[in-house]
Amino acid sequence: MGSLGIVTNDPSPYSVHFHLTGFGRFHRVSQNPTEFLVKQFVSFCEERRGLHEAARVVTTTVATTSVKGAQQALDEVYGKLHRDKSVRNVIIHCGVDASANCFRLEERAYNEASFSCPDESGWQPKVVPIDDTKPVDSFLVTSINIRQAVEELEKKGxxxxxxxDAGRFLCNWIYYQSLTRAQCEFSVKVVFVHFPPIQDSQEIQSYCEFLLQLLNVITTHELSSIDE
Structure with a gap:
């Protein structure tokens, strides 16, 4: 991968490694925008050249919309983390919400799988704990400052x-599992982003721009926290 960074006068000795996941089609969505988003994002950054100098997009993974597919995606991502004190790893899971009319940054993931439709392997749990050692109504919270990120992204238009509430389908499932795994890692943060459905293929470019600016916001926050 070529350089995706913007030039700054004071390059940081630290870097932020981003790992992106999206989902493929499923029951109600024949074209999942996060599949195209994740597949096109690196080339978009190379053309746009707007990514922070300290940021690197390390992995881009599209999961089959099933528990098995999500688990495989997590295994791939966590197997490629760069475990070094000079690196901050940030995992961004992307999914579509067919009823959404804006981007949503999810703060929580709940320990409940209640699928409104079967996943791509045919499984449709109802009020099943993702982690059976914890109550089904328990939840995990991202360590990323979501409110601050939203405020800064709103200022960018x-x-x-x-x-x-990330729902109780595969989006919530992968988020809960990922937050659980991140607790056992050094300096790994996780966030889930819900995207609206697309009306035409041109919208993917605007989704890429949003994701790029989200990465820049997170990178700036991560570098600031190191300096404190």
Whole structure:
């Protein structure tokens, strides 16, 4: 991968490694925008050349919309983390919400799988704990400052909101599992982003721009926290 950074006068000795996941099609969505988003994002950054100098997009993974597919995606991402004190790893899971009309940054993931439709392997759990050692109504919270990120992205002109409910389908499932795994890692943060459905293929470019600016916001925050 070529350099995706912007030039600064004071390059940081630290870097932020981003790992992106999206989902493929599923029951109600024949074209999942996060599949195209994740596949096109690196080339978009290379053309746009707007990514922070300290940021690197290390992995881009599209998961089959099933528990098995999500688990495989997590295994791939966590297997490629760069475990070094000079690196901060940030995992961004992307999914589509067919009813959404804006970008949503999810603050929480709940320990409940209640699928409104079967996943691509045919499984459709109802009120099943993701982690059976914890109550089904328990939840995990991202360590990323979602409210601050939303505020900064709004200033950049994006229609974006924070959310405390990622649903109970695969989006929530992968988020809960990822937050659980991140607790056992050094300096790994996780966030889930819900995207609206696309009306035409041109919208993917605007989704890429939003994701790029989200990465820049997170990178700036991460570098600032190191300096404190």
């Amino acid at each position: 994006f229609h974006v909101k924070s959310s405390e």
